[in-house]
Amino acid sequence: LSGCGSESDGDTIGVSLIVKTTSNPFFVAMQEGAEAAAEDAGVELSVAAGQSDGDEETQIQAIENAISRGDAGILITPNGPGVEDALIRARDAGLYVIVLDTPPSDTEAADITFATDNFLAGQKIGQWAAAQLGGEKAVIGMIDIFDDKIVSVDVQRDQGFLDGMGIDIGDPAVIGDEASTGQYSGGEFEIVGHEASQGAEDGGRTAAENLLSANPDINVVYTINEPAAYGAYEAFEAAGATEDLVVVSVDGGCAGVDAVTGGIIGATSQQYPVKMAELGVEAIKQLVDTGEAPETTEGLDFYNTGVELVTDQPHDGIEAITTDEAKELCWG
Amino acid sequence: MNTDKTPILEARGLVKTFGRVVGLDGVDLELYPGEVLAVIGDNGAGKSTLIKCLTGAEIPDEGEIWLDDRLTRFKGPQDARAHGIETVYQNLALSPALDIAANLFLGREERKPGLLGSLLRVVDTKGMRRRARAELSALGITTLQDVTVPVENLSGGQRQAVAVARAAAFGSKVVVLDEPTAALGVRESNQVLELIRNLRDRGVPVILISHNMPHVFEVADRIHIQRLGKRAATITPETHSMTDAVAIMTGAREAGE
Amino acid sequence: MNTDKTPILEARGLVKTFGRVVGLDGVDLELYPGEVLAVIGDNGAGKSTLIKCLTGAEIPDEGEIWLDDRLTRFKGPQDARAHGIETVYQNLALSPALDIAANLFLGREERKPGLLGSLLRVVDTKGMRRRARAELSALGITTLQDVTVPVENLSGGQRQAVAVARAAAFGSKVVVLDEPTAALGVRESNQVLELIRNLRDRGVPVILISHNMPHVFEVADRIHIQRLGKRAATITPETHSMTDAVAIMTGAREAGE
Amino acid sequence: MSQQSASEVPASAPDLAEEFLDRTTPLDRVRGVLHRHPAISPGIVLVLAVIVFGGLNDRFLEPSNLSLVTQQVAVVGTLALAQTLIILTAGIDLSVGAVMVLASMVIAQTTVNNGLPPLAGLGLGLAVGLAAGAANGFLVTRLKLPPFIVTLGSLNVFLALTLLYSGGATVRGRDMPSQLTLTGETFALGGVNISLGVVMMSVLYVAVALILHGTAWGRHVYAVGDDPEAARLAGIRVSRVLTSVYLASGAILAVAAWIQIGRSNAASPNIGVDLNLDSITAVVIGGTSLFGGRGAVWGTLLGALIVGVFRNGLSLAGLDVLWQTFAVGVLIIAAVSVDQWIRKARK
Amino acid sequence: MSQQSASEVPASAPDLAEEFLDRTTPLDRVRGVLHRHPAISPGIVLVLAVIVFGGLNDRFLEPSNLSLVTQQVAVVGTLALAQTLIILTAGIDLSVGAVMVLASMVIAQTTVNNGLPPLAGLGLGLAVGLAAGAANGFLVTRLKLPPFIVTLGSLNVFLALTLLYSGGATVRGRDMPSQLTLTGETFALGGVNISLGVVMMSVLYVAVALILHGTAWGRHVYAVGDDPEAARLAGIRVSRVLTSVYLASGAILAVAAWIQIGRSNAASPNIGVDLNLDSITAVVIGGTSLFGGRGAVWGTLLGALIVGVFRNGLSLAGLDVLWQTFAVGVLIIAAVSVDQWIRKARK
Numbered sequence A: 001l002s003g004c005g006s007e008s009d010g011d012t013i014g015v016s017l018i019v020k021t022t023s024n025p026f027f028v029a030m031q032e033g034a035e036a037a038a039e040d041a042g043v044e045l046s047v048a049a050g051q052s053d054g055d056e057e058t059q060i061q062a063i064e065n066a067i068s069r070g071d072a073g074i075l076i077t078p079n080g081p082g083v084e085d086a087l088i089r090a091r092d093a094g095l096y097v098i099v100l101d102t103p104p105s106d107t108e109a110a111d112i113t114f115a116t117d118n119f120l121a122g123q124k125i126g127q128w129a130a131a132q133l134g135g136e137k138a139v140i141g142m143i144d145i146f147d148d149k150i151v152s153v154d155v156q157r158d159q160g161f162l163d164g165m166g167i168d169i170g171d172p173a174v175i176g177d178e179a180s181t182g183q184y185s186g187g188e189f190e191i192v193g194h195e196a197s198q199g200a201e202d203g204g205r206t207a208a209e210n211l212l213s214a215n216p217d218i219n220v221v222y223t224i225n226e227p228a229a230y231g232a233y234e235a236f237e238a239a240g241a242t243e244d245l246v247v248v249s250v251d252g253g254c255a256g257v258d259a260v261t262g263g264i265i266g267a268t269s270q271q272y273p274v275k276m277a278e279l280g281v282e283a284i285k286q287l288v289d290t291g292e293a294p295e296t297t298e299g300l301d302f303y304n305t306g307v308e309l310v311t312d313q314p315h316d317g318i319e320a321i322t323t324d325e326a327k328e329l330c331w332g
Numbered sequence B, C: 001m002n003t004d005k006t007p008i009l010e011a012r013g014l015v016k017t018f019g020r021v022v023g024l025d026g027v028d029l030e031l032y033p034g035e036v037l038a039v040i041g042d043n044g045a046g047k048s049t050l051i052k053c054l055t056g057a058e059i060p061d062e063g064e065i066w067l068d069d070r071l072t073r074f075k076g077p078q079d080a081r082a083h084g085i086e087t088v089y090q091n092l093a094l095s096p097a098l099d100i101a102a103n104l105f106l107g108r109e110e111r112k113p114g115l116l117g118s119l120l121r122v123v124d125t126k127g128m129r130r131r132a133r134a135e136l137s138a139l140g141i142t143t144l145q146d147v148t149v150p151v152e153n154l155s156g157g158q159r160q161a162v163a164v165a166r167a168a169a170f171g172s173k174v175v176v177l178d179e180p181t182a183a184l185g186v187r188e189s190n191q192v193l194e195l196i197r198n199l200r201d202r203g204v205p206v207i208l209i210s211h212n213m214p215h216v217f218e219v220a221d222r223i224h225i226q227r228l229g230k231r232a233a234t235i236t237p238e239t240h241s242m243t244d245a246v247a248i249m250t251g252a253r254e255a256g257e
Numbered sequence D, E: 001m002s003q004q005s006a007s008e009v010p011a012s013a014p015d016l017a018e019e020f021l022d023r024t025t026p027l028d029r030v031r032g033v034l035h036r037h038p039a040i041s042p043g044i045v046l047v048l049a050v051i052v053f054g055g056l057n058d059r060f061l062e063p064s065n066l067s068l069v070t071q072q073v074a075v076v077g078t079l080a081l082a083q084t085l086i087i088l089t090a091g092i093d094l095s096v097g098a099v100m101v102l103a104s105m106v107i108a109q110t111t112v113n114n115g116l117p118p119l120a121g122l123g124l125g126l127a128v129g130l131a132a133g134a135a136n137g138f139l140v141t142r143l144k145l146p147p148f149i150v151t152l153g154s155l156n157v158f159l160a161l162t163l164l165y166s167g168g169a170t171v172r173g174r175d176m177p178s179q180l181t182l183t184g185e186t187f188a189l190g191g192v193n194i195s196l197g198v199v200m201m202s203v204l205y206v207a208v209a210l211i212l213h214g215t216a217w218g219r220h221v222y223a224v225g226d227d228p229e230a231a232r233l234a235g236i237r238v239s240r241v242l243t244s245v246y247l248a249s250g251a252i253l254a255v256a257a258w259i260q261i262g263r264s265n266a267a268s269p270n271i272g273v274d275l276n277l278d279s280i281t282a283v284v285i286g287g288t289s290l291f292g293g294r295g296a297v298w299g300t301l302l303g304a305l306i307v308g309v310f311r312n313g314l315s316l317a318g319l320d321v322l323w324q325t326f327a328v329g330v331l332i333i334a335a336v337s338v339d340q341w342i343r344k345a346r347k
Ligand SMILES: Nc1ncnc2c1ncn2[C@@H]1O[C@H](COP(=O)(O)OP(=O)(O)OP(=O)(O)O)[C@@H](O)[C@H]1O
Pocket: B018, B021, B022, B023, B041, B042, B043, B044, B045, B046, B047, B048, B049, B050, B090, C153, C154, C155, C156, C157, C158, C183, C185, E001, E003, E346, E347
């Protein structure tokens, strides 16, 4: 129970953390990181969340409430571009806005962004998968999050993965507009389909089952996150089709790293939500105390909190860390 | 008695089935101007179905309805109403949450005078309440004093009084009453019989469904006897006794016409 | 007539208000063994409310109910039923989607013989249908031939017949009928009156609410007249005429007792 | 006998006939008053909530915060108004949020991407709202399908159409002509900033309340919701009334889309899709019966404000986000319990 | 007069008395049969769907795919069974998914983190299901609140409790004792893989169907849903029946939690929260009336299968995901329309 009974008088610094939803372990980790950092820094932290992934309305209200509460800054993982105007209003009201995880489409909306490059995260696992296949024909199943919403993480990771495989992705903002067969960097490919998983185990399993029914020869599975990967693997295991199967994912939670160790996932792109949250809280604290603002990573328009490929089957020319290293950095 | 006049309302060969249940099996009915026609029959004989078909509440599967010598097809109760036929259905057709006045004027609300009414279509609530009170006391219904009470708070009999009052107040061509006195007290029942006579005297013919033979023989000019979905006979109180009527109704005897 | 015996069912000073409406205003009632007690009164006089309080369907605000000289408090209709009091309420209390047989046995389903019934509590559908048919024909109700028809497909009168049959079949101590013949045909009404007499002859006292004075005077031993939520008088058909009863009921005359 | 018990329905200023048999306790009498004016009970809940949250955090009662609450409520309040009309006819509309989003995307994209004049874009948005209402109404009245199912199905259809049409892209307010984002403009009224969207919502409430109370159509809406068969037999064209209700609610949803664009200064396929349950919550907390025929739009406005005040107040009070979810759940049950207790006056 | 019209209610093997007044067309007669056996109409929809999808993609009809469909349906089918009981009493339960998730988290965490024996963990899960049912039932029967509101509120409460309790963490199946994931085990039956979860769901359906049709309690459930006041006056303890229905449904939800753990080989707070609407969809497509008192659990099973076949079939047919959402929306409306047309036999 964080920040209960906050009396935002002049002395305490108030910070709002606004995450996408409360039920995703990624954001739970982020919240815990922020809470720990807030305690260290003596900052009053308020947490808010959308009712579901993609819920912009609730996040807008949370931004406004942060302004009302007199917080010094906002850390937010936006549910979509719809919240950006509210962020601009918050900045106009003198709050320092740090966008976490997903860079805003409007640069005005944030003072700075601490993010993972989701497209890059996708590319890394794509390149690894291509290398792992060693020239074999790739029969690819794509497991995304939603079929009734379009969210940027979903698009960027999906398209990044295909790009990493060396497949022409067409419009990078649109899932599924690529040719379903052709050549990837290592040989022939066939994309069986894109299925939604809601980013959870059961959805991942159902999606994988449907893909497998459509084409039992699938040997590459891209998944939006590790719970979906886990569910997908269950489906392949039940079908006895795990041999030579390449499962890739994004997130790098401790459970996900375990899954890499256990051979369920071949490689995953690790992100650092805790780091994002900690950096965010500290940055705002520092800004208030010293007036010093954080700066973007060189060459990028955001502060890259980094993404690392985690695998125990490294390939030449593809930068990666081992699961042992990843365990030191993982969250959840 | 009126057989030489042309009927004001006439039904020919009405058939109505409900899935596999036959409610009406080819019924004829004539209503002459200025008469009270009683419809009697056992439970399930098809009386309610008959008048529902006559008043647009059900669409008959077969058969014709003639109103004023014109073939008519009612698409719904509102069509019959538009022709001046008012009906009290057995289940009363009142809106429980609306008050008595609103129920009396339901579907024909009066508008405020002036622009408010014509342009903005504002209803004249006060005026309708006033008229409702007047209407009720004109009918001698004393059990309903406050016309702003929602109908759901009334006793069964009080509700029936509201439904009868509505039909009586607006029926200009024909008034149809399906067991209007079933739940009414003695005094209220007598008032309804009185009302039926008044309507007839005003030249409005009435169709009355009732199981109460004394009532029927008191007010009816002719009696249509319904049996097993068909018309068994049409008799008059002069030519037949109550016992005859009951005998025909129950099939104990064929109509002696 | 029975005033020297002790009443089987007795109510003292029953009061029941609905928000600001007073339904009962201190009513006493005595029912003696083996008698038919009619309750009459104008619409809204509180007859239905009175019997609802007597049968557990409403909890009175004040007053006492004595059954067999024991102070009783019914928490719901099932308590009254458990004491052998069966009631036909004015709104019939039938489940529209269940069939006739299921309605007759609702709340006291019979189980199959053997382990199937005792252990697995399986109901004896066929047996109940058989008994339902027997029950109905014993009561002379011929309008209901197929006991597997859902009640919602019956005419108003047919439904009333089902409700009356249920009460008659199971009432062991008292049977209460709230306007049981309101929607019934002539023959069916007579059957119900016959039924009431049978019950009395079997020693089961009956409370009958009716607006039909000839019926009331035909079967009642005593008549409780309800007026404005109070008991206006208790008379007998021997000492008072129908006109007297109506006069007391409507307040035209004070009870001459 | 004289009887007293007020209608919950459009009855205005209840005539109070004299009571010669009044035997009620003071508590009963309070309940009676509350029952006669059904908007009082959510009103009391609202006032209590404001007082409590004002005590928990000083900033809550600041004019800027209160003005914020009204703005936060504007969209869901407008959706709930459309929802109230449907619920009064014993229906329910799970697609209000989806229709609003579809309309807002059409308004924004046709003006920004297709270069239509803003009025034409708004007109198209209205057309979308009306078309959605007509579709739902058609399925409910012609095919006699339960509104729950119809809107459960059309919810999916509208969501898919929105994404297929928009490709998931958000249109930003600064790219739109100012008429579209007009509803987000605020003006100061005695220190409190009021947005035009809030004004529009209020105007809609007043208009719908007057129409429901003052016109024959309004009475027919109540009658149809109360007992459609009785209304039909009384000569009301039930299908026509229902269709008109769905059309009216579609039109209100188009206005909600406009308010929504101004409020978030953007048109996004992700804003407001989840507002269905919120709009139903507002209606129910406001005392309108889900069984139709009983209720008033004022209650809905109060219901929407109650939820808004709770969300804002809990957040200012710094309650953990999960406990906020918990508290909102408890609130819904508690608010309706209070209402139910008051309604016992009737039984 | 002889009448013919079958009950939709627990009537088994309708007695067909002779009809001396039968004047029906063959079409009417077909409708009559369909009406008498309400599960036939969703059955026909299911068969049609299977044929169409089989035509679209050969793989659809392969035993392995059909077995997958049954596994995909097991969880939502079990939830829909609990939902059917509630809807038969004219209620609705928006919290089924949340209760299942809460129960599954309790089962998994108590065994894995607190080291309880698996049976004890399952017992605690059952206790959670029963407690949730008792809470909902209490609010519905004692406070007389509409089930929609009660479960809208308790949905939030259960969701918050789940996240507060679990901290959002997933428990992996491989960390659990095998008894917990038992429901995911499959065995081959004539070439088709059947999971134990599917078997458990089927057993539950058979048991509930037998109880509803064969016992007094079952009849009382229908009577209470049909007309609660009539049931009360007929001497049925309405509150007791309602409470028992909520408890029974809570117990079924606990079983659903177990099936769910086996199915996804994990317990996660993210799984299945969205299944409320899916479960209601299955019930309604299966022909159970949202107004209570009419319907049968067989229909629900068929309804769940229809939705499952559609989702799987559309995906195999290679339809774009957004169009799948669209198609499911259209399906819901179409399936219920067909059902409604058949039911016209009654009117
Ligand atoms: N909607 C319906 N669905 C099925 N059957 C119906 C329906 N309406 C009426 N019936 C049947 O049609 C027959 C005639 O019914 P109707 O209501 O016309 O009888 P009635 O003469 O009015 O009887 P009562 O005197 O009891 O009112 C009855 O057998 C009844 O069961």
